[in-house]
Amino acid sequence: xxxxxSDFAGEITLDVRDSVPDWSPYELTSAPDGxxxxxxxxxxxxxxxxxxxxxxxxxxxxxxxxxxxGLTYTQWHTTALCxxxxxxxxxxxxxxxxxxxxxxxxxxxxxxxxxxxxAECATIGQILQQNGYSTFWVGKNHNVPEEDIAxxxxxSMWPLQLGFDRFYGFLxxxxxxxxxxxxxxxxxxxxxxxxEEGYHLSKDLADQALKMIRNQQASNPSKPWYMWFCPGxxxxxxxxxxxxxxxxxxxxDDGYDAYREWVLARMIDKGILPEGTALTPFNPLxxxxxxxxxxxxxxxxxxxxxxxxxxxxxxxxxxxxEYTDAQxxxxxxxxxxxxxxxxxxxxxxxxxxxxxxxxxxGSVNENKFFNGYPDDLAENLxxxxxxxxxDTYNHYPTGWAAAFSTPxxxxxxxSQYAGGTCDPMVIHWPAGFRAKGELRHQYHHSVDIxxxxxxxxxxxMPETFRGVAQHPLDGVSMKYSFDAEPDGSTRKSVQYYSxxxxxxxxxxxxxxxxxxxxxxxxxxxxxxxxxxxHVAEDRSESNDLAGSHPEKLQELIAAWFQQAEANFALPLDxxxxxxxxxxxxxxxxxxxxxxxxxxxxxxxxxxxxxxxRGRSYKIVADVVLDEGAQGVIFAHGSRFGGHTxxxxxxxxxxxxxxxxxxxxxxxxxxxxxxxxxxxxVDFVREGAGEHGESVGTATLxxxxxxxxxxxxxxxxxxxxxxxxxxxxxWDSADPVSRQYGNPFxxxxxxxxGVGIDVSTEQYRDLELEAAAMLSRE
Numbered sequence: 001x002x003x004x005x006s007d008f009a010g011e012i013t014l015d016v017r018d019s020v021p022d023w024s025p026y027e028l029t030s031a032p033d034g035x036x037x038x039x040x041x042x043x044x045x046x047x048x049x050x051x052x053x054x055x056x057x058x059x060x061x062x063x064x065x066x067x068x069x070g071l072t073y074t075q076w077h078t079t080a081l082c083x084x085x086x087x088x089x090x091x092x093x094x095x096x097x098x099x100x101x102x103x104x105x106x107x108x109x110x111x112x113x114x115x116x117x118x119a120e121c122a123t124i125g126q127i128l129q130q131n132g133y134s135t136f137w138v139g140k141n142h143n144v145p146e147e148d149i150a151x152x153x154x155x156s157m158w159p160l161q162l163g164f165d166r167f168y169g170f171l172x173x174x175x176x177x178x179x180x181x182x183x184x185x186x187x188x189x190x191x192x193x194x195x196e197e198g199y200h201l202s203k204d205l206a207d208q209a210l211k212m213i214r215n216q217q218a219s220n221p222s223k224p225w226y227m228w229f230c231p232g233x234x235x236x237x238x239x240x241x242x243x244x245x246x247x248x249x250x251x252x253d254d255g256y257d258a259y260r261e262w263v264l265a266r267m268i269d270k271g272i273l274p275e276g277t278a279l280t281p282f283n284p285l286x287x288x289x290x291x292x293x294x295x296x297x298x299x300x301x302x303x304x305x306x307x308x309x310x311x312x313x314x315x316x317x318x319x320x321x322e323y324t325d326a327q328x329x330x331x332x333x334x335x336x337x338x339x340x341x342x343x344x345x346x347x348x349x350x351x352x353x354x355x356x357x358x359x360x361x362g363s364v365n366e367n368k369f370f371n372g373y374p375d376d377l378a379e380n381l382x383x384x385x386x387x388x389x390x391d392t393y394n395h396y397p398t399g400w401a402a403a404f405s406t407p408x409x410x411x412x413x414x415s416q417y418a419g420g421t422c423d424p425m426v427i428h429w430p431a432g433f434r435a436k437g438e439l440r441h442q443y444h445h446s447v448d449i450x451x452x453x454x455x456x457x458x459x460x461m462p463e464t465f466r467g468v469a470q471h472p473l474d475g476v477s478m479k480y481s482f483d484a485e486p487d488g489s490t491r492k493s494v495q496y497y498s499x500x501x502x503x504x505x506x507x508x509x510x511x512x513x514x515x516x517x518x519x520x521x522x523x524x525x526x527x528x529x530x531x532x533x534h535v536a537e538d539r540s541e542s543n544d545l546a547g548s549h550p551e552k553l554q555e556l557i558a559a560w561f562q563q564a565e566a567n568f569a570l571p572l573d574x575x576x577x578x579x580x581x582x583x584x585x586x587x588x589x590x591x592x593x594x595x596x597x598x599x600x601x602x603x604x605x606x607x608x609x610x611x612x613r614g615r616s617y618k619i620v621a622d623v624v625l626d627e628g629a630q631g632v633i634f635a636h637g638s639r640f641g642g643h644t645x646x647x648x649x650x651x652x653x654x655x656x657x658x659x660x661x662x663x664x665x666x667x668x669x670x671x672x673x674x675x676x677x678x679x680x681v682d683f684v685r686e687g688a689g690e691h692g693e694s695v696g697t698a699t700l701x702x703x704x705x706x707x708x709x710x711x712x713x714x715x716x717x718x719x720x721x722x723x724x725x726x727x728x729x730w731d732s733a734d735p736v737s738r739q740y741g742n743p744f745x746x747x748x749x750x751x752x753g754v755g756i757d758v759s760t761e762q763y764r765d766l767e768l769e770a771a772a773m774l775s776r777e
Contacts, residue, residue, distance in 0.1 A: 031132030031224050032458045036432065037344040038128075038226040039335075040449070041328055042089065043321075044082060044140065044235035045412060047354035047405035048074075048272075048422050050321065055266030056404070057251060057259070058318040062329035063348050063426055068437045070346070070428030071482065074272050075443045075490075075539075077506075078352050080413055080420035080499045082173060083142045085351040085446050086230075090143065090162070091121040092450025092461065092473040094496075096568040102500065103173060105146050108583045112568035115145045116157060122465040124450050125163025128226050131459050134216045138209045139169040139230030146172075147587055150608040151188060151601070154588065160186055168208040169230065172723065177201040177232050177239035177320075178390040179638070179733035179742075181605075181723020188602045190732060194742070195390045200241065202231050206327035210334055217338070226453075229331070233324035236355065236366055236395035238317045240388045244326075245319035252314035255299035255307060256403035257282075263406050271439050273407065278542040280409045280419075282402055291517035294410070296399045297360050306361075309380055313362045313396035316388035342430045345456055347449060349425040353412045354404035358395035366395045367641050368659050371717035373691045379661075390734070393640045393660075407540040415497035416504030416513035418541055432456065433482035442481045442490035443506065443535075451475035474567075496563035501525070501574020505560040509536030512556035521576040530557055593759035597634075599729030599751045606718055609636065609726040614694050614716035616760040619645060620680035620701075622752040627674050629748030632740070635731035637719030642736040645681060646744065647672065654681045654700050655737040658693070658713050664737055667700040669707040674749075678703055683712060684760075692716055728754050 010022030050056045053067040054074075078085040083103040084095035091098055096112030098121055107115030117123070125135045137159045148154045149171045159167035168184050175181045178195040182188065193199035209229055216225055252259065260279055267273045282296040302310065328348070335341040358366065363375045364383045387394050401411040408419035415421060425444075454461060455477035463470055476492045497504040500518035504511060514528040532546040532553040546553050564570050573580070588608075595610040610617075621633045625647075635644040640660040646653055652669040667681070679702050686696040698712040724733045729751050730743040 029130060029132050034343070035132070035224045035457045036429065037224050037340060038453055039331070039344055039346045040089070040228045041346070041348045042086070042228065042230045043233055043324070043350040044231075045352060045355035046234050046321070046350035046424060047401070047411060047419065048408070048424060049260075049263045049267065049406035050234075050354065050404040051424055053426060054272050054424055055263055055270050057263065058321050059247075060322060060325045062325045062332055063424075065329075066332070066346060066348055066428040067426045069430065070426055071433070071435055071438055071440050072272075073425040073427065073440045073442070073444065075441055076349065076423060076425035077418070077421040077443070077445045077495065078350075078423050079446065080352050080415035080497065080502070082235075082351055084499065086141075086143055087117070088445070088447040088475075089228075089449050090123050090125075091117070092124065092447060092454075092475045093121050093471055094447055094474045094567045096498070097121060097471055097474065100143065101498070101569065102573070104142060104144065105173070106580050107145065107585065108573070110568075110571060112570070113573070117143070117162070118471075119466070119468040120471040122461070122470055123162045124226070124453060125159070126465065127163070127454070127459070127461060128457075129163045129165065131457070132223065134220070134223055134225040135164045136209070136212045136225065136227040137164040137167045137169065137230075138212070138227065139205050140232060140235075141167075141169060141171045141230075142173045144171045146607045147585070149605050151604070153608065155186060158186060166212050168212075169205065170232070170723070174235045174237070175201065175232055175723055176237060176393070176638070176720075176734060179724070180204075180232070181725075181733065190743075200239070200323070202233060202324040202327045205229070205231055206330050209331055213334070229328070231324045231327070234317065234321050234350070234355075236357065237393040238313075238320045238388060238395065239390075240316060240319040240323045242389070244323040245316050245388050247322065248315040248318040251318065252311045253307075255311070256296075256314075256399040257299040259403045260406045263403070267406070273539050277407055277540050279407045280540055280542045282399075284409045285515060285517055289515050289517055289520070289522070291520045293359060293519075294356050294398055294517065295360050296402050297397070299399065305377060305381055309377070309384055310362060310397055310399065312384050312387055313358075313394060314400050316394060317396050317400065319388060343432075344429070345432060345453070346428040347425065348428070350423045351446070352423065353408075353410075353414070353420045354401040355395070356398045356401040356411045356413065358397050358401070360398050362397035363395050365393045365640050365660050367393060367717070367720065371641070371659060371693065371715050373659055373693060407542070409541060413500055413502070413518040415499035415502045416516070418539075420499070420502075421497060427478075427482070429482070435483060439486050440481050440484070441487055442478070442484070443492055443495075443509075444476070444478050444481075444490065445492070445495045447495075448475035448478050448492065451477040452479055455479045494559065494563065496560055496567065496569065498564060498569045498572070501572055503560060503564075503572065505556050505563060506535065507556055507559055509534065510552060510556060511535045511541065512553055512560065513541070516574060518574060519576060520574050521579070522574060525572050532556065593757065595756045596753055597726065597728045597756070598753045599746065601728065603723070603725035603727045603732040605723065605725040606636070606720065610756045610758060612714075612756075612758065613718065614685070614714075615758050616683060616685045616696070618680065618682045618757040619754065620678060620757075621645065621754045622676070622678055623749055624676045624752070625672060625674050625749040627748070629672075629674075629746075631746035631748075632727065632729065632731045632744050633679070633746060633751060634726075634728055634754045635736050636724075636726040637736050638724040638734035639736065639738065640734075641715055641719045642724065644731060644736040645679070646737070646740065647746075648740060652679050652700065652702060652707070653739070654698065655739065656698065656712055656714060657736050659715065664739070665698075665712050667698055667708040667710065669700060669702050672702065683714060685714070689713055
């Protein structure tokens with residue numbers, strides 16, 4: 001008999017009655033005795049000075065509770081951007097080793113930026129799954145290449161293929177918290193409720209997390225679990241229930257300049273920062289190196305109305321953060337009630353510094369910024385009491401990004417400064433360490449989390465996984481710090497940084513930082529000025545020692561190049577958004593001139609749907625109408641930007657909702673007769689408007705007759721950054737037009753299909769498209 005499994009120790013004869021079984025080669029591996037559950041809570045876009053455990057003005061009761069019973073880390077760092085940080089926490093390797101040197105929408109054809117995780121970097125999910133753990137991923141992903149986020153897209157980079165038993169959340173960089181773009185396991189779904197029914201994404205994610213844990217415990221209570229809980233907070237859009245926003249009414253009226261002074265004193269008083277820590281200035285980069293989009297307007301120069309609006313932006317952000325913390329609290333409460341909290345290792349943290357993508361003025365609809373269309377102060381003020389609701393898609397101005405990153409320079413995307421990389425981290429594990437309510441000042445990084453988890457459990461990253469030799473872990477376990485002296489030395493010796501043309505390196509308490517702005521397009525990296533900081537004594541990186549310690553600076557610069565070479569961090573890329581978008585990337589489906597879509601399908605994400613931005617186009621549908629037929633024929637986008645063709649009150653209507661600015665551009669026919677019809681709309685682009693938008697003429701057709709026509713303006717940037725894809729026979733999530741509600745399905749007849757033609761000579765503004773892409777950081 002051939003040897004199929006040489007490990008089989010039983011005996012096989014002709015008759016099973018005379019044979020001896022041996023189950024041992026086929027039994028699944030169990031987790032080590034006493035192995036803890038692991039809960040990683042990973043917020044987005046949160047500077048060190050935001051939250052109450054660190055002295056911030058935003059109340060975080062759940063995080064405070066965990067900090068009182070655990071450890072608060074003051075020098076935990078990230079890569080300065082979302083997808084790259086998440087990749088390090090997924091594999092324990094540096095972000096360029098993971099091919100995630102930039103967000104998924106900005107990938108290129110170089111090894112460190114290709115966007116697809118190499119087989120040499122097995123994930124924490126895969127390793128734990130094979131070592132007796134249940135594995136769950138809830139919330140944000142942003143590690144799936146953009147072209148794969150589609151019903152027919154490649155699934156190899158989706159969570160279930162990367163070692164997670166279950167996934168519930170969204171795959172992109174952000175989503176509407178009232179009308180999210182949801183995926184369950186390997187398929188797209190619609191939200192289970194509406195905002196009117198009390199829906200909010202943060203609550204839904206907590207509901208799903210609890211359901212996963214309950215179900216697992218019902219059948220396998222002795223089996224430990226790993227959960228990565230990644231809410232949409234605090235990434236824009238900042239959405240929260242009104243009662244949470246109202247908690248902060250007036251709390252930020254003193255402005256972001258005053259907040260920095262106030263919070264620095266509290267951070268020093270709490271011991272987060274040492275006595276004598278100095279503030280760094282707003283707008284620290286010299287004009288020739290700075291990116292104007294990241295400028296902070298001085299509070300004293302704002303008008304009274306601007307101050308009122310800017311303060312409200314911060315109130316909404318704070319309410320969003322605390323509301324989400326309350327949902328995390330529901331998970332913690334359940335773990336305590338069921339006796340699981342004591343042996344659950346909890347990491348509560350954020351993935352990069354506060355977000356500067358709100359521009360110097362902030363916005364009630366950030367899609368305007370990504371379409372190159374300015375916000376209007378008067379219009380924004382009319383929405384001031386609706387900020388955070390489903391009627392807005394808001395983001396605070398850069399001043400708050402700088403304030404919430406106190407005392408450091410700059411914010412998210414600036415990898416050379418702690419403002420982009422130094423983030424909150426609380427660790428709680430009653431069964432694992434004695435310390436309670438203490439600070440830890442050891443220097444660590446997001447790449448260290450996987451090493452810590454494996455060390456705690458008592459397993460190692462295998463040298464080979466599924467036949468592929470593995471890249472060694474780049475992280476250093478933090479387990480030693482659990483019961484170390486609070487001011488004890490770190491076991492980490494070096495960490496390089498590189499993001500969007502910015503770069504720096506920390507080594508043995510010293511830091512070198514190149515003066516360069518991301519997305520600036522300035523190039524000439526060989527001419528960069530380097531600064532030197534003794535971070536062990538100068539936590540805010542405010543005292544440049546380059547002049548007095550030139551040898552130390554050269555040592556660190558050389559170390560950066562060594563690390564960059566070893567981790568595939570070259571070439572450096574600070575190109576403009578337009579150039580980054582223009583990179584040719586492999587696509588599963590090449591762009592074509594004609595597209596046909598049929599009813600009965602999920603929404604088609606904008607990243608793979610027909611691109612109408614900045615173009616002439618024609619949309620045609622074949623329908624057979626019964627008496628009283630109504631509903632959506634075609635829809636793409638949301639109330640914040642999109643267009644829709646529908647039948648209501650026996651009339652065909654086309655609405656182009658330009659950036660949500662009222663009134664909706666509407667074209668309506670006379671009453672339709674029952675029977676077969678060919679209906680559609682034609683838009684001829686005739687030029688560009690004042691802000692680059694397309695302007696032209698739209699004509700509505702029924703059969704071969706033009707039934708309505710007139711001037712129309714159309715977006716050149718994306719309709720939405722968070723889903724709300726192209727739909728036929730219904731409208732997903734947030735409806736495009738206020739003339740109907742979600743989903744307004746087509747009924748009372750038959751919709752055969754929708755054809756879209758973009759063969760007319762096209763105009764595209766890549767700069768504005770790119771701005772939309774980069775918003776997904």
